[in-house]
Amino acid sequence: MADFDPETFEEEKYTDHFAELQRAYKDAFEAMREDHGSDLIHALDQQVLNESEPHFVDGRFEIELPENPTDRVTAVDADDATLTAALDRYTDEIAARLHSLFGVERPENEA
Amino acid sequence: MSTESQSGDDLRDRITNFLRRNFPQIQMHGGSSSITHLDREEGVVHIQLGGACSGCGISPMTIQAIKSRMVKEIPEIERVEADTGMSAGADGDLGGTGSSSMNATFPGEGDDDGEDDEGPQAPF
Numbered sequence: 001m002a003d004f005d006p007e008t009f010e011e012e013k014y015t016d017h018f019a020e021l022q023r024a025y026k027d028a029f030e031a032m033r034e035d036h037g038s039d040l041i042h043a044l045d046q047q048v049l050n051e052s053e054p055h056f057v058d059g060r061f062e063i064e065l066p067e068n069p070t071d072r073v074t075a076v077d078a079d080d081a082t083l084t085a086a087l088d089r090y091t092d093e094i095a096a097r098l099h100s101l102f103g104v105e106r107p108e109n110e111a
Numbered sequence: 112m113s114t115e116s117q118s119g120d121d122l123r124d125r126i127t128n129f130l131r132r133n134f135p136q137i138q139m140h141g142g143s144s145s146i147t148h149l150d151r152e153e154g155v156v157h158i159q160l161g162g163a164c165s166g167c168g169i170s171p172m173t174i175q176a177i178k179s180r181m182v183k184e185i186p187e188i189e190r191v192e193a194d195t196g197m198s199a200g201a202d203g204d205l206g207g208t209g210s211s212s213m214n215a216t217f218p219g220e221g222d223d224d225g226e227d228d229e230g231p232q233a234p235f
Binding site for chain 1: 165166167168169170171172173174175176179180193194195
């Protein structure tokens, strides 16, 4: 694993850190699927997270989502509250795994 | 009006080679990538990932990596539209790196029952 450098992460994330990003997304996907079911998580994965982007801001990883993310979900029939809650959990799961993979401690308020 | 040219497919070849070179895991683990549309004048290419990519938990990250890197490494390309077919339809004209271009479906457990859709170059 390439050493994590917050100063160069944005520039190198899809090259030097691609493997870690893949791992984080994959592991989060599997964890979410166990808890929320396959169809919902596949829909979020393929219709929302395909336009997501991880960033490292102020000491923490964040997952930037596209505008109106729940409006993009057409593959499953779920209400907005359900989708929002699942997306929040999903992005938090990805961020947590990125912190773990890169050995970057999450700020206290992120626990 | 399509700006696709049947002659001089250098750009298409470079896109295909870019995908093969930088994202070999797409094919090596049962996925496929296809150029569904190439607008040379606008510099826009549409890429569809199929096969195992359709239900793979890392395809969103792969898509973002393709988008980010292709515009940097192929100057003629200004924008990349890539998906697994779930949110956009292909307009034909396939010509990518894979042997199939299937529309995304929810594949159940079959496509994600192991570690086989992870990238071979990933150190895990």
